[in-house]
Amino acid sequence: MRELPHTLKIVTVWLLLGTLLFVAVQAWQRQANATQFSAAGGVIEIRRARDGHYHWPGTIDGVAVDFLVDTGATSTAIPASLASRLGLTPIGQVRSHTAGGPVTGQLVRVDVVLDGGVQARALRVVALDGLRDRPLLGMDVLGRLQWRQADGVLTIDMH
Known part of the structure; x- marks a missing residue:
């Protein structure tokens, strides 16, 4: 051979x-980028991933998603492609100013359930075309919680 x-x-x-x-x-x-998430005794801890972000697993209208925690965002935003896939009906239009400049999005209502027991029913969120990978969890949800951030750990007290 x-x-x-x-x-x-x-x-x-x-x-x-x-x-x-x-x-x-x-x-x-x-x-x-794997989520390092734990919930015990009424305290949720999310460790910062290697990509520098906090990822909080949950669902939008029953569909599993991985939220990017964005303490600089006024409201929660989802990719327009996800809104379309879920068949969400727009209830209005909004113009926002983001780090990338002004954007226009559709307002929709969703049920958000986050691992650890946090829920936001009929939450108004913005569906944005420019948002590609994952939804952003904004202060409209985070502002309802007692949380702190230190040493790469986001701690949410559920008491």
């Missing part, structure tokens, strides 16, 4: 190494 050319062997090794590196980076990124 003839042996493979030397160049083909080298290319194959590099392709295998590249594939292994790609798979390892993907696994690391999934773990890096």
